[in-house]
Amino acid sequence: MVAFAALLVRGQTNLLPPSRAAHAVDAALTANPGSYALGDAALDPAPPHYLHFTPVAGSAGSGATMLVADAAVAAMGYTSGSTGVPRANPKRWDKLAISSGHNDALLRALAGGDYHVVATVPPQHMYGLEFSILLSLFGHAAVHAGRPFFAADIAAALAELPAPRILVTTPVHLRALLDSGQALPPFAGIVSATAPLAVELASEAEARFGVPLQEVFGSTETCVIAHRRTAHEDAWTPYAGVALHPQPDGTRVEAPQLAQPVVLADIVELLGDGRFRLCGRNADLLEIAGKRASLGDLTHKLLAVPGVRDGVVFQLDDTDAMGIRRIAALAVAPGLSVTAILDALRGDIDPVFLPRPLKLVESLPRSETGKLPRAALLEALARDQGPGTGDR
Secondary structure, eight states: OHHHHHHHHTTOOEEEOSSSSHHHHHHHHHHSTTOOEEESSOOSSOOTTEEEOOOOTTOOOOOOOOOOOTTOEEEEEEOOSTTSSOOEEEEEHHHHHHHHHHHHHHHHHHHTSSOEEEEOSOTTSHHHIIIIIHHHHHSSOEEOSSOOOSHHHHHHHHHTSOSSEEEEEOHHHHHHHHHHTOOOOOOSEEEEOSSOOOHHHHHHHHHHHOSOEEEEEEETTTEEEEEEOTTTOSSBEEOTTOEEEEETTEEEEEOTTOSSOEEESEEEEEOTTSOEEEEEEGGGEEEETTEEEEHHHHHHHHHTSTTOOEEEEEEEEEEOTTSOEEEEEEEEOTTOOHHHHHHHHTTTSOGGGSOSSEEEOSSOOOOTTSOOOHHHHHHHHHTTOSTTEEOO
């Protein structure tokens, strides 16, 4: 947060690569000539363009108010690469102030006033930036300085903050937290994003911890634009001023924090009360042999198979002898065989949409935020094609 603010007052832009992997950082630096990396770790050998600083405890600033120009490009957010190559999206300071105001109002409603945040998502991801760094810079929220990963770390971080506390997390972290059985100190609510949250998982979390869970919807391009209490409703409530316009290639989004409308690949159904339902993504829609399905729905059915703890269905780039792009899947299912999973899927999925191949893996190649970059999925599928793969 210190480095983020320091760059702002110097009129510089924070680059937010899709991950902390060396290749992702190098790509962001290469795409922005004259850029550099800043960190508090003493790296040996230090990579090119790396500046090391050592925070001084108890040091005091000049006391002068540090101002940031409204039109300043405060950050350059990169998409995750889950649908291809990461893309850069500039974020103006005044527009971030608007979106942060909406997020702050949502968390205030959960906490009943001022609140304190523990976030398990890294701040270079737009969701992490919005619900950690920016809440502190624009509002009265206090955010825990650490980024806890394991269940015991989350419990310790919550205990270090005064009430009311809010946990900002992802479905992957939430699943691990529930499976651990870790007891948590009292807190006011949960916020989740980065991947679709299953109703069953949301309901289990609310029942276990006795707090409401709000799932937020947005993108790197738009920031968060809507929310819902997933355990109790399937429709999303847009933030104030957000307007959605369905079109053939997705949905055009108009919002106060956008300088111009943005078209997302998400397909929505508008409801009469101003809310909307997500119906998949334009790129997820499949049509094979005159039949239609969506990758999102196929993934949901894979996850519904008893014993499947995690999984994803995706389409390959190569085609078969009929010129059709094959459908593949990765599944984490200890104790199950590929045959057992395919047999279970046959009851819910048309045979033309059964994943071939389906590969069993120990874990999905998720990023720090729970995303599944397409390149990582293809690499995992290609690795060790053997007994754990079904293609029948």
